Amino acid sequence: MNGLINYVSCAVLWLGLLAKAPDLLRHRHDPYLRSLCAVLGLAGLCFLLGAPPTVGAVNRLSGVPNLAAPLTYAAITGYCAASQVLVVHWRGGPRVRRTARRWMTAYAGVVLGVAVLFVLGDAPVERRTDLDTYYAATPFLAQMIVLYLVAHLTAVTVTAVSSLRWAGRVRGGLRVGLTLLGTGALCGAGYSVAKLVAVGGHWSGRDWSALGTAVAPAAAGLGALLTVVGVLVPLVVPRAAEWRRARRTYTRLAPLERALDDLLTRRRQRLPRPRFASPTTRLVWRQTSIHNALGHLDAYFDRDLYDRTRTGVLTATGDPERAEAAAWAAVITAAARHEADPRGPLQPGTGTGPRLDRVPGPAALGRIADVLAGPAPVPAAHAVPSGRTPAGAA
Numbered sequence: 001m002n003g004l005i006n007y008v009s010c011a012v013l014w015l016g017l018l019a020k021a022p023d024l025l026r027h028r029h030d031p032y033l034r035s036l037c038a039v040l041g042l043a044g045l046c047f048l049l050g051a052p053p054t055v056g057a058v059n060r061l062s063g064v065p066n067l068a069a070p071l072t073y074a075a076i077t078g079y080c081a082a083s084q085v086l087v088v089h090w091r092g093g094p095r096v097r098r099t100a101r102r103w104m105t106a107y108a109g110v111v112l113g114v115a116v117l118f119v120l121g122d123a124p125v126e127r128r129t130d131l132d133t134y135y136a137a138t139p140f141l142a143q144m145i146v147l148y149l150v151a152h153l154t155a156v157t158v159t160a161v162s163s164l165r166w167a168g169r170v171r172g173g174l175r176v177g178l179t180l181l182g183t184g185a186l187c188g189a190g191y192s193v194a195k196l197v198a199v200g201g202h203w204s205g206r207d208w209s210a211l212g213t214a215v216a217p218a219a220a221g222l223g224a225l226l227t228v229v230g231v232l233v234p235l236v237v238p239r240a241a242e243w244r245r246a247r248r249t250y251t252r253l254a255p256l257e258r259a260l261d262d263l264l265t266r267r268r269q270r271l272p273r274p275r276f277a278s279p280t281t282r283l284v285w286r287q288t289s290i291h292n293a294l295g296h297l298d299a300y301f302d303r304d305l306y307d308r309t310r311t312g313v314l315t316a317t318g319d320p321e322r323a324e325a326a327a328w329a330a331v332i333t334a335a336a337r338h339e340a341d342p343r344g345p346l347q348p349g350t351g352t353g354p355r356l357d358r359v360p361g362p363a364a365l366g367r368i369a370d371v372l373a374g375p376a377p378v379p380a381a382h383a384v385p386s387g388r389t390p391a392g393a394a
Contacts, residue, residue, distance in 0.1 A: 003051035005217050009224040010051075013044035016228035019235075031100070032089040036231065038082035043224055046075045050217075052128040065126045070118040073148040074111045080155030081107035083185075087162045110151045117144035132195050133209040136202040145199060153192035156223075160185035163230075173237030177230045184226030190219035246279040249366060253286050256332075256369035260293040263336055269293050290365060293336075300335035325367035332368070 017040040024037050048054055049072040058068035084103040088096055121140035123131070132149075135141040163182030167175050194216040201208030257264070264270040269292040274281050310327035314320060 003053045005221040006047040006051035006054075009221040010044040010047040012228050013040050013047070013224050016040045016232055017044065019232060031096075032086070035082055035086040035089055035100075039079065039086050040228065040231065042075055042079040042082050043227065046072060046079055047220070047224065049075050055128045056126075059126055066123040066131060068128075069123070069131050070114050070144070073114045073144070076148055076152050077107050077110045077114065080110075080151050083155045083159050087159055090166070091162065107151065107155075110147060113147055114144050117141065117147065129213045130209050132212050133198050133202045133207075136199040142199075146196075149192050149195050149199075153189055153196070156185040156188035156192065160189065174234045176237070177233035180226050180230030180233060182230075184223045184230055187219045187223030187226060191216045191223065194219060243279040246283040250279060250283045250286055252366045253283075253290065253369050255373035256290055256365060257286055259333060259372050260290060260297075260336060262340055263293050263296065264289055266340075267293075267296060269296060287365070294332070297332065297335040297339055300338050301331050302334060305334060306331045321367060322371075325364070325371050328364075328368045329371040333372070 017037055020033070020037050020040065024033055027033050049058070049068060055068040055072075058071065059065055081104050084107070085100045088100045088103065093099075117140045121135070121138055121144065123135055123138070123141055125134070127134045132145050136145060160182045163178045163185060167178035167182060170178065194211040198208045198210075198212035198216075201211070270289045271285060271292075274285050277285070306327045309330040310323045312323075313326040314323035317323065
């Protein structure tokens, strides 16, 4: 378990960063997105540098006892600055850039202070897990420890308050994400508080080092998990809803594609089926195949059949959308049969039916597919006498 919590937390945070990387590449000039990715990246770096095996490796390779401590503190301070900048961009307002620069300048000063205090102090004994309490009374090092902990506590407190306050004003996935992000920040505050209490215990002659070596890392790890989930939830929920809608529409259009399957196969109008594709991509593939087939059948459409069917269904139901869908279903079914049978009464170029742009998109195609999926399929055009509504079209 030595460093396991740190490495797991780092992996979770960097997975979140990996999930955001495509958006960052597409919108690299978006300050909000850059600060969000900085929060995830620097938080993961904090856990990586703070893991005891990493601490030992850094100290050994550098030849400086406890050099990993100021590096970790600098990463934590950078995370604090990124968190504040993220909150500033989240809030928005006329002075976003100025406020963000102030936070970055302030925390750059903290990083400089940590470096100077470490150089001025004396830490000859390597401490991989309890440096905070071991050197809590050492001149300059004590000030360095308090400086980074107070800076971290300030950042996570502001983040928690801002996130939870905003969560009360929104709904849906954004509210869940803000609540998780605020709760994760509160857990991060638990890290700072546990460390500060342990340091205070050392000053008063009490040994509370377990707070810094056991409680604080656990609070930080939980905070990291909640933070990355909170960041990703508002992004995943809309996408999941979009995929759910695409999957339903894809399934809904199946009867219409089946009605055109013979044409799509004979005329090679169907694009290669995408493999391992998202529901949205599969839906686009099915819609494209249907539009290809309808474009080919355009010359076979019978306007008289369309008008008769639409008028009859509209009279029977009073529903214009249903009447139009039934009319299109009748026209498409008839056109597909005539196209497949060159000996039929209707030849290419003689169709006088409605143009393809009368079917505007997925919603209309879905209604047509619903008619074709009904218990009474629309009959062929040649079975419909003039002036009569196709049986079962209603």
